[in-house]
């Protein structure tokens with residue numbers, strides 16, 4: 639099979655209080671917690687994964703919630719906006735829901751011909767609900783209060799804020815196979831036709847902006863999706879040839895990862911579809927148990943005692 643970047647795999651952000659983070663994403667937004675694990679480099683911190691019904695790549699937003707995290711600052715050199723796809727006609731439902739739950743949201747508007755509603759999570763992470771022009775047939779997770787006719791389907795795009803968009807666009811186009819689709823003002827929309835959804839990267843060019851500070855309420859990195867490790871290795875070589883430093887393959891239990899910093903300063907990851915979230919839990923059970931990587935299994939009791947309590 640041809641080696642392709644298959645859009646976004648996941649986005650990882652930093653949060654403060656774990657309970658507040660969990661409640662917001664599962665209860666207010668109605669996403670499914672598809673995995674509850676720990677930060678592999680710091681097992682006293684959770685790593686939450688929120689996604690759609692099957693935990694499909696391109697729907698996964700993950701958090702490291704640190705109860706005492708300082709507040710970060712959205713700014714240049716990071717991913718500054720996450721756009722979620724929602725069904726046509728659902729924005730009124732969401733606006734009412736945001737009112738009921740005291741969610742900080744802005745005025746509904748339109749960009750690239752698509753309606754959106756901007757809002758923030760409790761840590762100030764910037765998100766949008768968007769009604770895409772394209773068809774989105776991904777299967778959403780349903781809750782008591784949020785049914786499929788309004789439920790979030792997964793990512794539509796992620797936006798990067800950069801001083802100069804050209805070098806990063808070079809990586810997207812020459813290595814990852816994206817094309818410039820449209821431009822509105824200082825906003826450049828890149829898209830890959832390798833997949834139908836989660837296929838868009840927007841670059842907001844902001845030459846006078848301030849640098850972001852990576853802490854609570856900001857994104858840590860964005861991961862692009864590849865089918866398997868062969869495909870990942872293919873891209874690793876291309877990235878090395880282009881002169882970037884890239885890590886070796888890292889086992890993240892649910893996928894394999896490579897990381898490199900793109901020229902605009904954003905941390906990019908390349909993550910595989912395999913082995914996926916059903917590696918250690920069935921589809922029905924996803925997210926119901928605390929899963930630990932093998933190296934911490936022997937310390938489970940201690941880790942469970944040290945992790946903040948989480949009420950479901």
Ligand code: ZN
Nearest residue numbers: 650859861907
């Ligand atoms: Zn990642």
